[in-house]
Amino acid sequence: MFIKLDKFTLALQEDQSLGGKALGAEANPPDSGLAFDDQVRRYLKAAVRRHDVKARRNRTLASVLQEWTEVGYTKGQVASIANRAGMSTATLYKQFPEKTVLYCEALKFGNSILLDALATYSEHPNPIRDLTALLCNYAKTVSQPAPQQMLLAQSIMLQEPEFRADVSAIASENHIKIKQIWYAKIQNLADAGWVRLDQHEWQGCHAEGAFEIQSVPWFKMGPLASAPDGNWQADAQKVVCDLFKLYGTEKFNKQKVLSNSDFDLAAF
Numbered sequence: 001m002f003i004k005l006d007k008f009t010l011a012l013q014e015d016q017s018l019g020g021k022a023l024g025a026e027a028n029p030p031d032s033g034l035a036f037d038d039q040v041r042r043y044l045k046a047a048v049r050r051h052d053v054k055a056r057r058n059r060t061l062a063s064v065l066q067e068w069t070e071v072g073y074t075k076g077q078v079a080s081i082a083n084r085a086g087m088s089t090a091t092l093y094k095q096f097p098e099k100t101v102l103y104c105e106a107l108k109f110g111n112s113i114l115l116d117a118l119a120t121y122s123e124h125p126n127p128i129r130d131l132t133a134l135l136c137n138y139a140k141t142v143s144q145p146a147p148q149q150m151l152l153a154q155s156i157m158l159q160e161p162e163f164r165a166d167v168s169a170i171a172s173e174n175h176i177k178i179k180q181i182w183y184a185k186i187q188n189l190a191d192a193g194w195v196r197l198d199q200h201e202w203q204g205c206h207a208e209g210a211f212e213i214q215s216v217p218w219f220k221m222g223p224l225a226s227a228p229d230g231n232w233q234a235d236a237q238k239v240v241c242d243l244f245k246l247y248g249t250e251k252f253n254k255q256k257v258l259s260n261s262d263f264d265l266a267a268f
Helices: 006-014 036-045 053-071 078-084 089-095 099-119 127-142 145-157 164-191 200-221 233-247 250-258
Strands: 002-004 120-122
Touching (some): 053 078, 120 127, 127 164, 127 233, 145 164
């Protein structure tokens, strides 16, 4: 069963400083809980009526993401993007008069898909396994070619004067929303009595930050001496165990004793 982090979605609806939209609302993805790359392909394959402006726009933005994935940001061409979207270059420029607008909108679109993928995962009633599943989903999502290339494009655009201000704002907003995913999960665990609530920022660092230290170098630098397993289970388990050792409540510790080994920190 796939779930959405309801508190995170609600926070985005209420917080107008973050656009005031629910997770994924800007992109209006055809389906939830799918891999980033699959979402992009679905937009490209979706039937689009001639007068469906939103669907045509989404296909164009998905074409940008696909172009970045297959040839890279620096080699991307507007003519090739238009061809992927099934239109002429002139028609594309009617939608997006400038390349800077096209690329910035594609970045917003891709970040929306990324956030949807990060926040949607297979829930587990065991809080240890649940948080482990969220971390594994995070790693597997970011390790896909499309989000990697999109984030690389974002890094390059930040160095280009014509993009810098707009892309900086996009990246900052996306960073805040990703942090909210972790804050919402920690809050849910605290509400259920499994962890004591401390400073969200610090607790988030123990979860997301500790995992990124292990996982991000693998994504950016290629194979290392210590490679992760196929589903990141062992790496995620270590981070989760450390988090519960630091913040686990009396309820959590009692449950470890009373429950079967499935609940134990060492039993996976």
